[in-house]
Amino acid sequence: MDSGTGPTTAHQTSSHWGTYEVLVRGDRVVGARPDPADPAPSPLVDNAPAAQHSTTRVARPAVRRRWLENGPGPDTRRGDSDDAYVEVGWETVLDLLAGELDRVRHAHGNAAIYGGSYGWASAGRFHHAQSQLHRFLTTIGGYTRSVATYSHGALEVLFPHLVGAAGTYDVLRRPPTWAAIAEHTDLLVTFGGLRVSNAWMASGGRATHTAEPGMRAAARGGTSIVSVSPIRDDTAAELGAEWLSAAPGTDTAVLLALIHVLVVEDLADTAFLARYTTGWERLRGYVLGESDGAAKTPEWAGAISGIEAGTLRDLARRMAGGRTLVNIGWSVQRARYGEQPLWAGLALAACLGQIGLPGGGFASGYGSMGSYGGGATPLALPRLPQGRNPVDALIPVARVSDMLLHPGEAFDFDGRTLRYPDIRLVYWAGGNPFHHHQDLSRLRRAFARPETVVVHETHWTATARHADIVIPATTTLERDDFTAGQGDLRLRVMPRVVPAHGEARDEYETFADLAERLGLREEFTEGRGSAEWTRHMYEGWRARQEAHGARLPDFDVFWKQGGVDLPHRVEDTALFDAFRADPEGAALETPSGRIELYSREIAGFGYADCPGHASWLDPQERPGTELAERWPLTLIANQPTGRLHSQQDMGAHSRSEKIAGRAPVRLHPADAAERGIAAGDVVRLRNDRGSCLAGAVLDDALRPGVVQLSTGAWFDPSAAEATCVHGNPNVLTSDVGTSLLGHGSTGQLALVEVERFTGDLPPVRAFEPPPLLTSATGADRS
Ligand SMILES: Nc1nc2c(c(=O)[nH]1)N[C@H]1C(S)=C(S)[C@@H](COP(=O)(O)OP(=O)(O)OC[C@H]3O[C@@H](n4cnc5c(=O)[nH]c(N)nc54)[C@H](O)[C@@H]3O)O[C@H]1N2
Ligand SMILES: Nc1nc2c(c(=O)[nH]1)N[C@H]1C(S)=C(S)[C@@H](COP(=O)(O)OP(=O)(O)OC[C@H]3O[C@@H](n4cnc5c(=O)[nH]c(N)nc54)[C@H](O)[C@@H]3O)O[C@H]1N2
Ligand SMILES: [Mo]
Numbered sequence: 001m002d003s004g005t006g007p008t009t010a011h012q013t014s015s016h017w018g019t020y021e022v023l024v025r026g027d028r029v030v031g032a033r034p035d036p037a038d039p040a041p042s043p044l045v046d047n048a049p050a051a052q053h054s055t056t057r058v059a060r061p062a063v064r065r066r067w068l069e070n071g072p073g074p075d076t077r078r079g080d081s082d083d084a085y086v087e088v089g090w091e092t093v094l095d096l097l098a099g100e101l102d103r104v105r106h107a108h109g110n111a112a113i114y115g116g117s118y119g120w121a122s123a124g125r126f127h128h129a130q131s132q133l134h135r136f137l138t139t140i141g142g143y144t145r146s147v148a149t150y151s152h153g154a155l156e157v158l159f160p161h162l163v164g165a166a167g168t169y170d171v172l173r174r175p176p177t178w179a180a181i182a183e184h185t186d187l188l189v190t191f192g193g194l195r196v197s198n199a200w201m202a203s204g205g206r207a208t209h210t211a212e213p214g215m216r217a218a219a220r221g222g223t224s225i226v227s228v229s230p231i232r233d234d235t236a237a238e239l240g241a242e243w244l245s246a247a248p249g250t251d252t253a254v255l256l257a258l259i260h261v262l263v264v265e266d267l268a269d270t271a272f273l274a275r276y277t278t279g280w281e282r283l284r285g286y287v288l289g290e291s292d293g294a295a296k297t298p299e300w301a302g303a304i305s306g307i308e309a310g311t312l313r314d315l316a317r318r319m320a321g322g323r324t325l326v327n328i329g330w331s332v333q334r335a336r337y338g339e340q341p342l343w344a345g346l347a348l349a350a351c352l353g354q355i356g357l358p359g360g361g362f363a364s365g366y367g368s369m370g371s372y373g374g375g376a377t378p379l380a381l382p383r384l385p386q387g388r389n390p391v392d393a394l395i396p397v398a399r400v401s402d403m404l405l406h407p408g409e410a411f412d413f414d415g416r417t418l419r420y421p422d423i424r425l426v427y428w429a430g431g432n433p434f435h436h437h438q439d440l441s442r443l444r445r446a447f448a449r450p451e452t453v454v455v456h457e458t459h460w461t462a463t464a465r466h467a468d469i470v471i472p473a474t475t476t477l478e479r480d481d482f483t484a485g486q487g488d489l490r491l492r493v494m495p496r497v498v499p500a501h502g503e504a505r506d507e508y509e510t511f512a513d514l515a516e517r518l519g520l521r522e523e524f525t526e527g528r529g530s531a532e533w534t535r536h537m538y539e540g541w542r543a544r545q546e547a548h549g550a551r552l553p554d555f556d557v558f559w560k561q562g563g564v565d566l567p568h569r570v571e572d573t574a575l576f577d578a579f580r581a582d583p584e585g586a587a588l589e590t591p592s593g594r595i596e597l598y599s600r601e602i603a604g605f606g607y608a609d610c611p612g613h614a615s616w617l618d619p620q621e622r623p624g625t626e627l628a629e630r631w632p633l634t635l636i637a638n639q640p641t642g643r644l645h646s647q648q649d650m651g652a653h654s655r656s657e658k659i660a661g662r663a664p665v666r667l668h669p670a671d672a673a674e675r676g677i678a679a680g681d682v683v684r685l686r687n688d689r690g691s692c693l694a695g696a697v698l699d700d701a702l703r704p705g706v707v708q709l710s711t712g713a714w715f716d717p718s719a720a721e722a723t724c725v726h727g728n729p730n731v732l733t734s735d736v737g738t739s740l741l742g743h744g745s746t747g748q749l750a751l752v753e754v755e756r757f758t759g760d761l762p763p764v765r766a767f768e769p770p771p772l773l774t775s776a777t778g779a780d781r782s
Helices: 043-052 065-070 088-110 129-139 153-173 178-184 212-218 251-264 270-276 280-287 298-305 307-321 338-353 399-403 442-446 507-517 521-525 530-547 554-560 577-581 600-605 652-656 669-674
Strands: 008-015 018-025 028-034 061-064 085-087 145-147 187-192 226-228 242-245 324-328 362-363 393-397 410-413 416-420 427-428 452-457 469-472 481-483 490-494 563-564 633-636 663-669 681-685 690-698 708-709 747-757 773-776
Touching: 008 043, 008 490, 018 043, 028 043, 043 652, 061 065, 065 085, 088 427, 088 452, 088 507, 129 226, 129 427, 129 507, 129 521, 153 338, 178 212, 187 251, 187 307, 212 399, 251 280, 251 298, 251 307, 251 338, 251 652, 270 338, 270 577, 307 324, 307 554, 324 338, 338 362, 393 399, 393 554, 393 652, 399 633, 427 521, 452 507, 481 530, 507 530, 554 563, 663 681, 669 690
Parallel strands: 085 773, 145 393, 187 226, 187 324, 226 242, 324 362, 427 452, 452 469, 633 708, 663 690
Antiparallel strands: 008 018, 018 028, 061 085, 061 469, 410 416, 481 490, 490 563, 633 747, 663 708, 681 690, 681 747
16 A cells, blocks of 8 residues: 555545545545535644554554553553553454453453443444444443533533423524524623634534634624633634633623622513523522622622623623523533533523523523534434443443542432442543543543453554553545534535555444454344445435435435435524423423523532532632632633644644644733743643643733643653643643532633743654554464
């Protein structure tokens, strides 16, 4: 392979960041360019060529030498950067892995296998890594799973209590469209901004990017935007938004103060509150300070958030004076007590009385995901059936370190007491916990506990380097698939354009061969190969669409024409309109049938970190606290502009943002000056949990006291100068949940100090594969 000669051809492909064209010469991807039909393509497509042929690609199955020599067992050296791997042939690795799965399930039961495997993997409906893994693990008797997401873990658990399960689904999937906002919304108040770079993304991709044009059209059409955020450029300058610079983690105080103004100025819609909500009197008493002696006035909130009391008063009046939409960005709930700003935001929208009106009310996700506000496709997309997992052990997804470190211990979750299973084998495919989880030093200790860690990867990520058995997976460019995201416009074909790298195989083939060794091949494959499965999935989906009246081409025509527009799209989604029209007939699935501003259920759980109504709970990690005397700057670890999470970090676009090869950290010029830091300096960020190097960028778009280091630089523990010499912020973040209710990730915020780095600069070795040895049994290489 690697000929790289001959004519260059262009081929359609798709990713979570959109549909684009790859340019192929011989066996190599030599370029990438946006789809000409996409009005707002993402620059991330430039990462594809280098990522596809990176030296970090996993070329052959590999087994960690110490595991191979010593057998399964806990190992504190798991993940050491000089730990060597032995490359072995496929027959060897499949025998070894099947034997190990069999040993664990028979000795300890299937609940001892952790198969949560959280992560974004790649676009593609059939070769989706988690779907493949979950189907396989279910076939062999089940696994401990994870529930909810890092994205909006607090929302997923809280909102069913407040608006019911269907209401929660609608909040995430059927908010007012950008077109409805342009037409109806006078004022969009968004907490956490409207980041254009975030809107490049949709899980499964999006045929064309509609969010950024939607935002622009709304702003042009007369919708005023107020962005409450610690960073000005969370909202594009072209939108003309008003920026209210707020201290991170203080949104609940701001929201409660806005409610306070509505109450004392008699602007709250008491008729709406009486008809559609329950618990208003309690919340009102709290806001007025009757229940705790502290009125939640704009002055009170101003002292906490740094926003002037007068500004908050004006804002509340403006909100009551027209059609207003309140958006709580997902980042705002990805912090300690993340349930509270959501609940307070919903309560504020209820006070305004516009929930269920076109372009008004509450939403959560504009500027967080490109599909949000882009319409809906209510009929399910084609999906690989995963069967029913017979094991009922589960964890909220961000409790992974707790689970591994505390087997058998009880924990509270959403009103239940559960017990952590005793995990012996961790199986990950399509995720990178050493990117996504908080407090990576703690995660390393947790990953030392299991007897065996198995990772399927395309690349030698930090997670692969914590595995005992590494299985090389193909990339999307090496297999035939098709994709669409939720609410997408088109189902599109993703053909194979280059041969597999090295000996990488499709996950489907790996799992089919493992199933065979465990006597379950037929159960896993149902007698189908990959090509039969993609056809079967498409045709089953087509039949369901046609039962609802659509006419669609058969698989061969679909494949040849490169895609098909999704039928049954809902272009004018709206939230809680049916409930508003008929609050009895279309009652919410809550105990009261209404929006719960006070939840007796939640109050009954007795959680100090999530009481019965929206409350200001002071997080330890915020400016002004005792901890802030030692760690005076607030780190915002938001989503990267250069890539999706850690994916393709070695790509051209991602690398173009780095400084001295490190992740860029933005500082306010005043904070930098105080510390003798100049633009382009390498700096070290520190707190009690760890340290990392990064490259300084000075920018007054930040609120003073705030530093921003996005996620996704590959974790690099290869030198003593810092826990990570490349700039992964998760060495600094805290592994504590939002609350006992939701246990959501709190990765967005952490207190830190930043200093100029003056020592000898250690190299970044994240993109070097680990030491690879050739096996004595390597003879069976195929
Ligand atoms: N501090 C902080 N941390 C955060 C966040 C934050 O705001 N702050 N945000 C969180 C959020 S919202 C999320 S969603 C998570 C995201 O965390 P992840 O989803 O874990 O991050 P990715 O880098 O997308 O990981 C996907 C992995 O799958 C691999 N992969 C791609 N295709 C395939 C395939 O076909 N097969 C296999 N086997 N592997 C494949 C990629 O190489 C990559 O390593 O991060 C969370 N972490
Ligand atoms: N380019 C790109 N886009 C992505 C992703 C990616 O990795 N890369 N990841 C995708 C995924 S999986 C998800 S879940 C979404 C996440 O979407 P979000 O959670 O909305 O995105 P973030 O970029 O983490 O945060 C948005 C902004 O919130 C602001 N913010 C932080 N803390 C606070 C606070 O306490 N109060 C207020 N008012 N504002 C605050 C920050 O300034 C930050 O820039 O993004 C998606 N989009
Ligand atoms: Mo996410």
